[in-house]
Amino acid sequence: MERVYITKGEKVYYNEVECIITKIVDINTVSIEEVYSNIPHTVSVHELQAKTSIKTDLxxxxxxxxxxxxxxxxxxxxxxxxxxxxxxxxxxxxxxxxxxxxxxxxxxxxxxxxxxxxxxxGKKKTGGAGKSRLTNAQEEIINNKINSVYLNQSRKSVTKLIREIQLECSKLGIICPHPNTIRSRVKSISEEEKLRKRLGVKEARYKFEPLKGHYNGATHPLSVVQIDHTRVDIILVDGFDRKPYKRPWITVALDVYSRMVVGFYLSFEPPGALGTGMCIANSILPKELWLEKHGISSDWPCWGIMDTIHVDNAKEFHGNMLKKACHNYGISLQFRPVATPHWGGHIERILGTFAKEIHNLPGTTFSSEAERKQYQSEKNSSFTLDEFEKWLLIFITKIYHQRKHSSLGMSPLEKYKEGILGNNNVIGRGISPRINDYRRTKLDFMPFFERSVQEYGIVIDHIYYYDDVLRQYIHTANNNESKKYIFKRDPRDISVVYFLDPKTNTYFDIPYRNSSYPPMSIWEYRDIIKKIKDANVYVSEEKIFEAYRELNYLEQKNVKQTAIKRRNIKKDKSLLSGSFSEIPDMVIDSQSGNDEIILPFEDLDDETFNR
The missing domain is CATH 1.10.10 (Arc Repressor Mutant, subunit A)
Known part of the structure; x- marks a missing residue:
């Protein structure tokens, strides 16, 4: 798990060159200095990489x-x-x-x-692991040089420390310890001690003494995050022929201290534990790739692991996997006590703010029956899911975060930056470490399901998957029973499942066994299954993709016929007006099928995983 700590004195990599952070310019920008050449740079935090990639047990x-x-x-x-x-x-x-x-x-x-x-x-120790083989003289030289060269505010590098130890050993005629031994000794020093002695008590306090808050005392950003979801009052269209489809659901995560939206998750499926987990993952991860995917240039400096998450007592928040994932990341998952509506007041207000803005969009269903009767929502619907996600991103980052909040007396973005960087009146929390492993973080918050591996691979929801990486696990047994392995799935694209290889602790992509089948989302799959069952036809993989091809053909045919009809209308109008140039070209828009890694995973209920 790669974490980039944005703290003065922290070692990072920039363009594959080892550097030290020398100054926090603002929440998105730092000054760094190359370790060996002392060349300075001022860079964006998203350009930095961690000094090491730590491999941990999944x-x-x-x-x-x-x-x-x-x-x-x-x-x-x-x-x-x-x-x-x-x-x-x-x-x-x-x-x-x-x-x-x-x-x-x-x-x-x-x-x-x-x-x-x-x-x-913990790990199993082998051989002489953990046992020192150094002489007393070598130990004394290492300890003295670590304190006199490394653990002081001159901030000498480990390379400099190694050279000093080599010179001292040479001077005394002692065999010098291997450089890796010295590096291991430095790594064994607590991070708090390193910061305290190299950068001072104040920097150590910023990083290692966070103010632990709760609802009534959310005293810094990410101390308390509230999460809730609602059905959105708008009908979206599908991405092929732009026909009215259905209303989406949105799950939103709100930072109580600053009222910043730290993440959200949009889907066509009702809320579930997976949808909540993906909202949390989106909140933890940096947002640059998400904004870039939609072509949005905006400031959304929210990333990092929150201390506490407040949720209501709905069943989707009580899944064991969600609790376990939060616990693993050090997040306290707290449930709203009975008869305490003020616990969720902030998140409910932001959902209300969203609803008011959405009621101005084409396709809105409004919230009252009287308004709905006077407006034809399906006829006026025009946004695809992807386009509506972009609208939300623009509204959140360029409007809601920027305008003055009545309860704060300033904008949420100003309040958030104040809590991170501090000022004369506020002690800043410091910039949270950035986690850049998007794939791993999302997988961490997804429920898993188990399958035994057969000669054909595995089957999930009538669909077969196979890759050669599964070959060694075919028909493996455990106590005369078929051994089962862990798999996960992205509901926006079920053409691939993720297999956790127990030997390497790594996830591998396992595609459809029949590579000619097209990708589809879980909600497309469910629509097709419903059609097959309504027709009283036996459900099989062949029938599923046969129905999918039929739907695609009809959609493409409709798009083509609509385009021809619109061109003819345009031509007729042009002839009547005597000028073709006065009428703009009609553009048939369609939703891209290219899913980037920052897209949140679609929601699945437990029943789906257990089929």
């Missing part, structure tokens, strides 16, 4: 015992995470739990590297 492959062990260790270090500089707290935690202080620092290091609770499950 949550799904941990046994229940390993997951419980990881959670127990996390619960032990939780009091320390917000009190890194307080040695008394560390000593109390160590004493109460009968654990050595070095062990606690080792757990803190594991958690800091990935930010995931699952990283605390």
């Amino acid at each position: 949550l799904e492959i941990l046994t229940d015992a390993e997951w419980e062990k990881a959670k127990k260790r996390y619960e032990i270090i939780v009091p320390i995470l917000s009190n890194r500089g307080n040695l008394d707290v560390i000593n109390v935690v160590a004493t109460n739990n009968k654990i050595s202080i070095p062990t606690i620092y080792r757990w803190l290091k594991l958690f800091d590297e990935s930010g995931l609770v699952s990283s605390l499950a």
